[in-house]
Amino acid sequence: MRKLAEIEDLSGLVRDALGPGCRVGAVDRLRGGSRKGVYRIRVDGAPVPSVIVYSWAEEENFWPGRSGTHAEDPLAPASGLAPFLAARQKLDGLGARVPRLLLADDSRHRHPADAAVVEDISADTLEALLESDPARATAALADLAATVDALHGHLAPRYGRADPPERGGTANGVSCGQLVLDRALRDLEEASGRERRIAAAEGRLRDRLHALAAPISLRTAYGLVHGELGPDHVLVDTDGRAVLIDIEGLMHFDVEWEHVFLRLRFGRHYPALSRPGLDPQRLDLYLLAMHLSLTAGPLRLLDGDYPNRAAMRGIAEHNLRQALALLP
Structure with a gap:
């Protein structure tokens, strides 16, 4: 127990x-x-x-x-x-x-x-306020957009965690796209072992990942990204400011990785956070990789005793369908 x-x-x-x-x-x-x-x-x-x-x-x-x-x-x-x-x-x-x-x-x-x-900031997440108090949520969303701009504009010549250099992970000579590809292939293999629909399309998904990753090259500057910035990880304080929580994954990385997650999680509210100049090739790879991650991860979590099982199964099912829909 x-x-x-x-x-x-x-x-x-x-x-x-x-x-x-x-x-x-x-x-x-x-x-x-x-x-x-x-x-x-x-x-x-x-x-x-x-x-x-x-x-x-x-x-x-x-x-x-x-x-x-x-x-x-x-x-x-x-x-x-x-x-x-x-x-x-x-x-x-x-x-x-x-x-x-x-x-x-x-x-x-x-x-x-x-x-x-x-x-203790508030019982209100931005996710809840987008439904219950649109006016307050709109102001907080604008503040969040300004915060995201500040983070993404804070550039570093190497990617890696926000930890001090002796603890943080950085790498030379490998693009963020290659890191995402490697993880996506692991997620694909893991999901295939748990879900027959992924297993049936495993070869096509693998080929698609490689094709999307092929044109992505190494960058020389990386923005600061939260890593899991959904509206449930944003609180709103009494001044209407957006307050970031679950921040342990903060890192310098391709900002397209964050924008894919923002688009998935904020849905129709994403235009307030969208920005021009993003690399469409990275966005395409990262979208498929994100859906595979959000399929494999919840399925892995369900191997244990996580209590909110219906929600995790729902996340896996939604992202499984979305991943398959991205196949040509």
């Missing part, structure tokens, strides 16, 4: 962050986290009514057989306090709104895993 954090596991962290007079009243584990636990802690006797705690305990990671960050591969899953702090520092320095950090703790004295206590 998987043991997730309870009130007694998190109270010490919160008191360290807010002061000894703070009293923890309730703990709610927020839905959606698959690599870390995200908890809303309601408190009394403190300047704020609640805070958020991130816990990177192994029990909070629902991905079977794959954990941690592989520094040599910027597309590998990123999770942990170190990439969180590095990404937060980078974003804050560029003026992007992120939750205020109240405590970072890797001592394991108060909690048996690395953890962070951060500002």
